[in-house]
Amino acid sequence: MIGIDLPVIWAFIIAFAVFVYVVMDGFDLGLGILFPLFPEKRDRDVIMNSVAPVWDGNETWLVLGGGGLMAAFPLAYAILMPALYTPMIVMLLGLVFRGVAFEFRWRTTKERNKWDIAFAGGSLLATLAQGIALGAILQGIHVSGRAYAGGWWDWLTPFSILTGVALVIGYALLGATWLVMKTEGELRDRAYRLSWTLLMAMLGAIGAVSAATPFLSLQYTQRWFTFPNIVLTAPVPVAVAAVTALLLRSLANKYDYQPFFLTLALFALSYAGLGISMYPYIVPQSVTIWQAAAPENSQVFMLFGVAVLIPLILGYTAWAYWVFRGKVDPESGYH
Amino acid sequence: MFEGWDAVVLARAQFAFTMSFHIIFPAFSIGLASYLAVLEALWLWTGREVFINLFNYWLKIFAVAFGMGVVSGIVMSYQFGTNWSAFSDKVGPVIGPLMAYEVLTAFFLEAGFLGVMLFGLQRVGPKLHFLATLMVAIGTLISAFWILSANSWMQTPTGHAINADGQFIAVDWLKVIFNPSFPYRLVHMVLAAYLTTALVVGAVGAYHLLRDRHLAGPRVMFSMAMWMATVVAPLQILAGDQHGLNTLEHQPVKIMAMEGHFTSHKDGAPLILFGWPNQSAGRMDYAIEVPKLGSMILKHSPDAPMAGLDTVPRENWPPVAITFWSFRIMVGMGLLMLALGAFSLLMRIQGKLYDSRLLYLFAVAMAPSGFIAVLAGWITTETGRQPFTVYGLLRTVDSASPLAAPAVASSLIAFIIVYFLVFTAGVIYLLRLMAAPPHPGEEGPRSDIPARAAGITPAAGAVAEGAAR
Numbered sequence: 148m149i150g151i152d153l154p155v156i157w158a159f160i161i162a163f164a165v166f167v168y169v170v171m172d173g174f175d176l177g178l179g180i181l182f183p184l185f186p187e188k189r190d191r192d193v194i195m196n197s198v199a200p201v202w203d204g205n206e207t208w209l210v211l212g213g214g215g216l217m218a219a220f221p222l223a224y225a226i227l228m229p230a231l232y233t234p235m236i237v238m239l240l241g242l243v244f245r246g247v248a249f250e251f252r253w254r255t256t257k258e259r260n261k262w263d264i265a266f267a268g269g270s271l272l273a274t275l276a277q278g279i280a281l282g283a284i285l286q287g288i289h290v291s292g293r294a295y296a297g298g299w300w301d302w303l304t305p306f307s308i309l310t311g312v313a314l315v316i317g318y319a320l321l322g323a324t325w326l327v328m329k330t331e332g333e334l335r336d337r338a339y340r341l342s343w344t345l346l347m348a349m350l351g352a353i354g355a356v357s358a359a360t361p362f363l364s365l366q367y368t369q370r371w372f373t374f375p376n377i378v379l380t381a382p383v384p385v386a387v388a389a390v391t392a393l394l395l396r397s398l399a400n401k402y403d404y405q406p407f408f409l410t411l412a413l414f415a416l417s418y419a420g421l422g423i424s425m426y427p428y429i430v431p432q433s434v435t436i437w438q439a440a441a442p443e444n445s446q447v448f449m450l451f452g453v454a455v456l457i458p459l460i461l462g463y464t465a466w467a468y469w470v471f472r473g474k475v476d477p478e479s480g481y482h
Numbered sequence: 483m484f485e486g487w488d489a490v491v492l493a494r495a496q497f498a499f500t501m502s503f504h505i506i507f508p509a510f511s512i513g514l515a516s517y518l519a520v521l522e523a524l525w526l527w528t529g530r531e532v533f534i535n536l537f538n539y540w541l542k543i544f545a546v547a548f549g550m551g552v553v554s555g556i557v558m559s560y561q562f563g564t565n566w567s568a569f570s571d572k573v574g575p576v577i578g579p580l581m582a583y584e585v586l587t588a589f590f591l592e593a594g595f596l597g598v599m600l601f602g603l604q605r606v607g608p609k610l611h612f613l614a615t616l617m618v619a620i621g622t623l624i625s626a627f628w629i630l631s632a633n634s635w636m637q638t639p640t641g642h643a644i645n646a647d648g649q650f651i652a653v654d655w656l657k658v659i660f661n662p663s664f665p666y667r668l669v670h671m672v673l674a675a676y677l678t679t680a681l682v683v684g685a686v687g688a689y690h691l692l693r694d695r696h697l698a699g700p701r702v703m704f705s706m707a708m709w710m711a712t713v714v715a716p717l718q719i720l721a722g723d724q725h726g727l728n729t730l731e732h733q734p735v736k737i738m739a740m741e742g743h744f745t746s747h748k749d750g751a752p753l754i755l756f757g758w759p760n761q762s763a764g765r766m767d768y769a770i771e772v773p774k775l776g777s778m779i780l781k782h783s784p785d786a787p788m789a790g791l792d793t794v795p796r797e798n799w800p801p802v803a804i805t806f807w808s809f810r811i812m813v814g815m816g817l818l819m820l821a822l823g824a825f826s827l828l829m830r831i832q833g834k835l836y837d838s839r840l841l842y843l844f845a846v847a848m849a850p851s852g853f854i855a856v857l858a859g860w861i862t863t864e865t866g867r868q869p870f871t872v873y874g875l876l877r878t879v880d881s882a883s884p885l886a887a888p889a890v891a892s893s894l895i896a897f898i899i900v901y902f903l904v905f906t907a908g909v910i911y912l913l914r915l916m917a918a919p920p921h922p923g924e925e926g927p928r929s930d931i932p933a934r935a936a937g938i939t940p941a942a943g944a945v946a947e948g949a950a951r
């Protein structure tokens with residue numbers, strides 16, 4: 148495998164899986180977060196129906212992210228999971244509640260409200276936990292030997308709370324713009340109004356996280372603000388500004404599809420920013436992707452599978468979305 | 483009072499608890515997915531309405547069970563990291579890829595086509611819809627392939643080496659995947675899943691036939707399920723016997739615990755039917771045994787010598803009582819299934835399959851037997867592997883995360899509370915679905931729940947419902 152740096156390839160694959168997860172489960176978690184703002188049963192039915200056929204596939208990317216990390220970077224998985232113990236458990240329990248709510252709330256009338264709360268609460272908790280976990284990783288993790296060496300509560304800091312809240316806002320914005328795309332009438336109008344508010348909040352959150360990150364470590368500061376790095380990193384904030392301008396315009400023009408996809412672009416840019424900060428560490432300041440990498444033959448063995456199967460998966464996933472394309476409309480419907 | 487309840491014991495309890503919940507749903511959905519594919523194929527082939535009615539009836543049940551399987555499965559996939567991080571670091575390079583392949587080849591296939599299977603019949607037409615059903619069914623089987631390969635490797639590891647960091651690395655992937663116990667375990671588990679589903683389907687059919695023995699749908703499901711029990715129960719016992727011989731070859735200590743053989747027998751070991759394993763004294767109390775039968779079954783010779791646990795250092799003993807009893811529960815369930823299959827065959831030959839209340843009652847009583855057998859079998863094999871996570875090579879105590887007991891204890895309590903809340907509700911909804919008989923014009927998750935009509939359009943359902951009135 149001369150000339151091919153497997154850990155770098157795998158770092159991109161894992162990063163890709165996590166990003167696809169954020170993109171795909173982000174909007175359906177966001178719908179759960181927005182649920183309390185749509186108290187009417189009819190609206191809630193439409194909102195849930197807009198993702199019911201695809202949420203399960205969306206969440207599978209989370210399993211690939213975790214499973215892929217264990218397979219390709221076992222040491223990183225072994226350090227990160229105990230370090231993020233509480234947020235991970237909270238996330239899993241949140242996902243349990245919201246996942247079963249998709250089926251359960253249709254099977255009962257008496258307890259529907261409870262499953263609505265489970266859906267909303269589970270989505271909120273899972274998102275908050277993911278955001279906090281991200282912050283906890285960014286701020287660095289105590290490692291000794293081949294294991295986590297920090298305390299039980301190290302993950303909880305003002306910074307991780309900030310990233311947690313930021314992700315809640317971000318997913319909610321994804322959910323709102325998804326609704327703009329998938330609904331009509333009054334429900335869509337409300338989704339528009341929510342999108343404005345949430346976009347402002349998200350810009351504030353991106354600003355706050357970006358401002359706080361350089362204070363976490365010297366590496367982050369040097370990565371972003373010293374010459375010549377700054378020539379390479381400067382396009383990211385410039386692109387954020389440009390996408391924001393487009394997003395504002397698309398909301399003002401009440402476009403259907405643009406707001407959702409431009410919000411995804413904002414997510415992609417923020418995610419690229421995280422990558423720039425962290426690389427080449429997989430456990431910031433402690434373990435690089437080369438130190439954490441599984442033996443070469445494990446990574447090669449999986450690479451064949453990924454090369455063949457990921458395009459295939461993306462293909463039939465796209466087909467499933469295509470089958471359920473178009474507006475979910477309670478007024479005219481498909482009949 | 484809680485001495486000995488250290489983080490490792492708590493992590494084991496958590497794994498056992500979450501796994502016990504989880505395994506029930508895949509065991510059911512593997513069988514049910516295949517059953518649904520068969521029903522839809524029969525509908526496409528014969529055009530008989532009863533098959534699509536049954537398909538739609540079981541589809542709703544499948545959706546609920548599958549949802550619970552998915553969410554409890556996500557928990558499992560992260561638990562390796564949270565509670566067993568040392569294991570993940572050391573064994574990740576070998577079983578991590580197997581589990582990654584499970585995600586890539588099975589989970590995505592199931593999840594990707596599930597939406598079309600549940601909501602897409604009217605959008606894609608019957609043929610593409612059947613393809614989706616088939617993909618979901620195949621996905622469940624591929625999933626069983628990989629997860630049992632990973633589990634079997636932990637039981638009978640081959641094809642690996644250990645590197646300088648103490649990690650297991652694969653030397654020969656084919657030997658890792660097709661390790662010595664894998665074929666037996668895969669066959670045993672897939673047959674178990676089919677039997678489990680057949681027993682539930684048969685019980686639901688029998689339950690409705692007890693009230694009205696002319697119902698078309700329940701007659702079909704009852705007959706199909708009884709065929710399954712008749713054919714598969716004996717096959718399963720055969721597969722179990724072969725699996726046992728394989729275990730004797732590769733994990734003899736587990737067999738000693740399953741058989742309750744604390745002491746060695748030079749000239750023929752008895753079969754201990756029942757008894758009370760006394761681990762600390764190293765003997766079987768109150769044993770009821772048949773002389774020589776143990777050697778007969780395991781070595782096919784009445785006088786063959788059998789080594790007992792007294793030849794094994796005590797620190798390598800598995801918990802004998804759990805292994806011994808869970809094995810007997812599994813075998814007992816298997817014998818009852820065999821009896822049900824034979825009884826139904828007898829009735830069928832006499833042309834009285836739908837005439838025997840006793841058969842119906844027996845079938846209803848057997849509804850949970852598959853789940854009990856699967857759980858008991860899983861406990862036997864996993865407990866019998868102790869005190870190792872990778873048999874003979876990596877101890878369970880060296881596999882756990884560096885966590886304090888309170889952290890694991892509080893998450894365990896959280897899991898117990900949440901699982902009981904969520905899965906109690908799920909089981910209630912499942913029972914409620916099964917308590918109603920399938921009726922002509924059964925329209926799956928559509929007509930009876932207007933909100934989900936035509937895939938994702940609420941209005942169409944309301945219109946259809948209005949038109950039906």
